[in-house]
Amino acid sequence: MSLFVDAFVTSMLYAAFFSLAALGLNLVFGVMRIVNLAHGEFLVMGSYLAIALAIHYGFNPVLSLAVVVPLFFAIGLLLYYPLVPRLQRSDDPEMSSFILFFGVSFAMEGLAVQFFGNNYQEMNYALFRPLHLNLLNSTVPTAWVVTAAVSVAAIVAVYLYLYRTGLGLKTRALMINRDEAMANGVNINRVSAVAFGFSIALAAAAGSFSSLISYPTSPSIGDTFTLISFAIIIIGALGNPLATVLGAVVFAYAYGYTDIYLPNWSSIVPFIILIAVILARPQGLLGRKAREF
Amino acid sequence: MEGEVILSLQGVTKRFGSMEALSRVSLSLGRGQTLGLIGPNGSGKTTLINVVSGLLYADAGTLSFLGRRINGMSPHRRSHLGINRTFQIPHPFHGLTVRENVDIALLFGRKGRRTDMDQAAEDILKLTGLSDQSGQMASSLNTGQKKMLDLAKALATEPKVLLVDELAAGLNAAETDVVANLLNQVKKSVEGMVIVEHVMNFIRKVTEDVAVLDAGRVIFSGKFADAVSDPKVMEVYLGTKGSP
Amino acid sequence: MNFRKVFLADRRMLARDAGIMVLPLALLFLLGPMLFANQGLFMELAIYVMLADALNIVYGFTGYLPFGFGVFFAVGAYGTAILVAFHGWPVALAILAGALFSALLSLLFTPLLRLSGAYFAIASLAAFEAVYLIFSNSSLTSVTGGPYGISFTSVYAPNLDYAVAAVLAVVSALTVLAVSGSSFGIALKAIREDRFAVELAGVNSLKYRTYAWLISSFLSGVAGGLYGWYLGFFYPEAVFSLTDFSVLVIVFVLFGGRGTVFGPLIGVAVLFAVYEFLTLYFSNLVLIIFGVLLVLLILFIPNGIMEQVTRLGRLLFRPEEGE
Numbered sequence: 001m002s003l004f005v006d007a008f009v010t011s012m013l014y015a016a017f018f019s020l021a022a023l024g025l026n027l028v029f030g031v032m033r034i035v036n037l038a039h040g041e042f043l044v045m046g047s048y049l050a051i052a053l054a055i056h057y058g059f060n061p062v063l064s065l066a067v068v069v070p071l072f073f074a075i076g077l078l079l080y081y082p083l084v085p086r087l088q089r090s091d092d093p094e095m096s097s098f099i100l101f102f103g104v105s106f107a108m109e110g111l112a113v114q115f116f117g118n119n120y121q122e123m124n125y126a127l128f129r130p131l132h133l134n135l136l137n138s139t140v141p142t143a144w145v146v147t148a149a150v151s152v153a154a155i156v157a158v159y160l161y162l163y164r165t166g167l168g169l170k171t172r173a174l175m176i177n178r179d180e181a182m183a184n185g186v187n188i189n190r191v192s193a194v195a196f197g198f199s200i201a202l203a204a205a206a207g208s209f210s211s212l213i214s215y216p217t218s219p220s221i222g223d224t225f226t227l228i229s230f231a232i233i234i235i236g237a238l239g240n241p242l243a244t245v246l247g248a249v250v251f252a253y254a255y256g257y258t259d260i261y262l263p264n265w266s267s268i269v270p271f272i273i274l275i276a277v278i279l280a281r282p283q284g285l286l287g288r289k290a291r292e293f
Numbered sequence: 294m295e296g297e298v299i300l301s302l303q304g305v306t307k308r309f310g311s312m313e314a315l316s317r318v319s320l321s322l323g324r325g326q327t328l329g330l331i332g333p334n335g336s337g338k339t340t341l342i343n344v345v346s347g348l349l350y351a352d353a354g355t356l357s358f359l360g361r362r363i364n365g366m367s368p369h370r371r372s373h374l375g376i377n378r379t380f381q382i383p384h385p386f387h388g389l390t391v392r393e394n395v396d397i398a399l400l401f402g403r404k405g406r407r408t409d410m411d412q413a414a415e416d417i418l419k420l421t422g423l424s425d426q427s428g429q430m431a432s433s434l435n436t437g438q439k440k441m442l443d444l445a446k447a448l449a450t451e452p453k454v455l456l457v458d459e460l461a462a463g464l465n466a467a468e469t470d471v472v473a474n475l476l477n478q479v480k481k482s483v484e485g486m487v488i489v490e491h492v493m494n495f496i497r498k499v500t501e502d503v504a505v506l507d508a509g510r511v512i513f514s515g516k517f518a519d520a521v522s523d524p525k526v527m528e529v530y531l532g533t534k535g536s537p
Numbered sequence: 538m539n540f541r542k543v544f545l546a547d548r549r550m551l552a553r554d555a556g557i558m559v560l561p562l563a564l565l566f567l568l569g570p571m572l573f574a575n576q577g578l579f580m581e582l583a584i585y586v587m588l589a590d591a592l593n594i595v596y597g598f599t600g601y602l603p604f605g606f607g608v609f610f611a612v613g614a615y616g617t618a619i620l621v622a623f624h625g626w627p628v629a630l631a632i633l634a635g636a637l638f639s640a641l642l643s644l645l646f647t648p649l650l651r652l653s654g655a656y657f658a659i660a661s662l663a664a665f666e667a668v669y670l671i672f673s674n675s676s677l678t679s680v681t682g683g684p685y686g687i688s689f690t691s692v693y694a695p696n697l698d699y700a701v702a703a704v705l706a707v708v709s710a711l712t713v714l715a716v717s718g719s720s721f722g723i724a725l726k727a728i729r730e731d732r733f734a735v736e737l738a739g740v741n742s743l744k745y746r747t748y749a750w751l752i753s754s755f756l757s758g759v760a761g762g763l764y765g766w767y768l769g770f771f772y773p774e775a776v777f778s779l780t781d782f783s784v785l786v787i788v789f790v791l792f793g794g795r796g797t798v799f800g801p802l803i804g805v806a807v808l809f810a811v812y813e814f815l816t817l818y819f820s821n822l823v824l825i826i827f828g829v830l831l832v833l834l835i836l837f838i839p840n841g842i843m844e845q846v847t848r849l850g851r852l853l854f855r856p857e858e859g860e
Contacts, residue, residue, distance in 0.1 A: 035655045035658075035659075083832075083836075086836055087835070087836075090835075090839060091839070092654070094654045094655045095602060095654055095655065095658070096835050096839060098602070098604070098655055098658055099602075099787065099791065099831060099835050100831065100832050100835040100836070102604075102784060102831060103827075103828045103829065103830070103831025103832040103834075103835070104828060104832060105828070106780075106784070106824050106825075106827055106828030106831060107824065107825045107827075107828025107829050107832070108828070109824055109828075110821075110822065110823070110824030110825035110826075110828060111825060113821070113824065114821060114825070223779070227662065227663065227666060230659050230662075230663075231663065234656075234659065238656075264674055264675060264676045265670075265674070265676075267670055268666075268667050268670040268671065270663075271663040271664070271666045271667040271670070272667060274659075274660070274663045275649075275660060275663050275664060275667065278649075278652060278656060278659075278660045278663075279648050279649070279651075279660075346737065347736070348733055348736075367736065367741070368733075368736035368737055369736045369737075369738075369739050369740055369741045369742070370741075372736065372737050372738065372739040373739055377737055378737065380734075384731050384733060384734035385730075385731075385734070386726070386727045386730035386731055386734065386735070387730055387731075388726065388729070388730050388796075389723070389726060389727065389730065393723060396720075396723065397723055397724060397727050397735070397738045397740065398738040398739065400720050400723075400724075400739075401720075401724060401738055401739035401740045402738055402739035403739065446734070446737070446738055447737070449738075450737075450738065450739055
């Protein structure tokens with residue numbers, strides 16, 4: 001019974017973290033109809049930076065966010081302008097972006113190997129004292145609780161941006177109807193560039209904590225994060241950032257429980273759920289037509 | 294004057310979210326009849342064509358063609374049965390030549406293959422005025438030619454009922470006459486035709502039978518001359534763009 | 538049989554193209570190993586020709602990009618290895634069965650064909666991962682060898698496997714040529730151009746997409762079986778490599794020109810050489826260089842070099858037809 005409760009609590013914390021990990025990917029798809037297959041690599045890069053800051057300056061990852069978030073936001077802006085507008089003029093932006101960002105992820109993975117080697121790196125748990133906390137009668141690492149708290153805060157921040165600011169309103173207009181938004185004088189490039197910047201910053205913020213709560217950081221783990229993020233946003237609703245949370249909850253609980261009862265098969269779970277959801281209810285869950293005759 | 298009913302819609306409804314694009318539409322097309330479908334923008338004319346040709350499925354009601362219920366049938370099966378259409382915004386296969394575009398429809402448009410493909414293709418291209426463009430990529434055609442190619446593809450499947458969606462839109466008076474003549478010619482080779490059009494003069498050159506759609510409902514069905522004096526039709530048109 | 542019923546292309550043109558295709562390939566496969574004294578390199582070249590052709594049939598012709606399409610290659614390799622190692626089948630039969638197993642798997646995945654664009658690509662990627670995690674699972678070690686790999690060196694035959702692969706690579710190239718010139722091929726291309734209008738022309742697009750999907754997975758499975766035979770022993774990661782047997786192939790096909798008959802062959806020939814050269818001398822930079830190359834490809838020559846070559850040829854030799 002206590003195993004069951006433990007799984008419930010840890011899955012809840014996973015859900016918060018994976019919401020953050022996937023949120024940016026959904027924002028980009030919603031606003032730009034662009035598939036950022038390098039999403040996981042940006043997360044990994046954020047992770048390397050946070051680990052380096054912890055090792056060399058003793059920064060706690062929460063503190064590193066002050067460096068990681070603005071830096072990756074700027075990187076996002078810098079990448080947006082040469083790549084995205086050009087992509088959107090192509091015949092099939094969705095597929096072209098898919099391939100282009102696979103190229104980006106390839107190059108980033110290569111760069112990561114060059115700079116950080118193929119070894120695993122991990123953030124030090126001991127940065128958080130006490131090491132463990134009691135949550136709903138379950139003992140969990142403090143690092144996980146902090147990760148989840150930061151994730152929730154970031155999601156709330158995105159919500160406030162989308163629903164309480166002028167630029168957020170324009171972002172939502174763009175998500176609902178591109179042509180209409182353009183006709184009403186929304187500066188598509190400005191809104192999209194900011195959304196892209198946020199997306200990269202969110203991925204890097206998630207990366208700052210990823211080695212604490214999920215996989216250790218390595219150049220090749222980016223693909224895994226990209227795929228999990230995709231599974232989550234498709235289960236939730238593609239193009240609707242806040243539905244990401246729903247997807248993450250489904251994913252985290254499915255993963256959390258199989259990890260306890262069928263540990264050998266837990267890593268397949270997200271893919272099976274993804275395929276099942278895509279096939280069973282593409283329209284209902286995705287919010288736009290994905291199926292044809 | 295018209296014979297038996299070949300295409301009929303009974304209580305056909307199509308919803309997009311909470312909006313009813315077609316609500317309980319009932320219409321019928323007799324053998325040999327050409328029906329002009331008119332109505333303001335957004336009244337559901339194109340949706341109706343989409344539902345009949347199979348690009349959209351009706352949410353309720355019955356569609357029948359030559360006595361067969363076709364509601365859930367995929368577009369290619371309807372094409373084989375003899376329903377085809379053109380698009381308001383033409384849909385040629387851009388990366389293929391004009392001739393290949395027509396060849397596909399000739400090859401796949403009906404069951405059983407024909408032996409006189411070359412002749413058939415040439416005839417259709419000649420009829421639609423595309424003989425000189427036969428070897429060109431479809432992407433290199435202008436909009437008017439693309440519309441003609443759409444018509445050519447539809448004709449190549451040897452349709453029994455042809456649905457024509459705003460073929461004359463955007464053409465000048467002289468071109469409109471050419472298209473009207475063409476449709477009068479096509480009329481002889483099909484068993485029934487539905488023409489969606491904004492330009493009233495154009496419709497009158499092809500047929501006197503009209504149905505008027507407004508907000509997804511059929512508000513009038515009969516002769517053009519009677520439509521003009523119908524109070525409901527007048528109201529719709531006076532409210533939007535004056536008398537038809 | 539009426540030629541016109543099956544092939545739309547002119548008979549003489551087809552014969553000419555077949556000649557242009559077979560000669561250089563045959564010369565390459567015959568003389569290459571003698572000149573470079575490295576038969577393994579040409580074995581891999583033959584494998585990539587088959588994979589590029591397989592991808593071209595589904596991606597080039599129908600426009601559907603199965604990002605995880607390497608799964609059929611891997612399953613072909615595993616099917617062959619399992620049948621030989623654990624069930625004592627002769628290798629030729631095992632390769633055929635492995636390829637059929639790939640085709641069967643693709644049938645299982647046919648519901649994915651109802652999806653469009655990125656959904657299809659992502660779903661196929663997820664399918665790839667799921668199948669990989671099943672084959673490499675330690676719970677299934679007795680069936681697949683699990684994470685410890687699988688060995689069937691008893692049938693190792695380094696010259697025979699090369700000869701068979703070279704012949705089949707040529708056959709696969711001819712298959713693409715035949716498909717491209719056939720009424721089946723033109724239906725596939727029309728599906729790529731317009732998924733709605735093609736139905737109105739009477740084409741059952743789901744059926745034809747499924748056929749293309751089956752041919753493609755079978756061909757990938759054959760390539761996988763041959764590759765497994767060539768390796769003799771492999772770990773799951775060696776055949777389930779998304780980079781080596783999906784992404785590289787996509788790059789080859791895109792670079793050459795998807796949907797063309799010669800493009801993918803040129804793409805394989807040129808980029809495989811570049812790839813091998815980089816691996817040999819700058820192995821650290823391969824990922825970075827190929828990543829950047831992919832980005833530049835999409836941005837600047839999304840339709841591949843075949844289009845540029847044809848345009849150049851037209852300008853040089855028949856200026857009146859040029860743009």
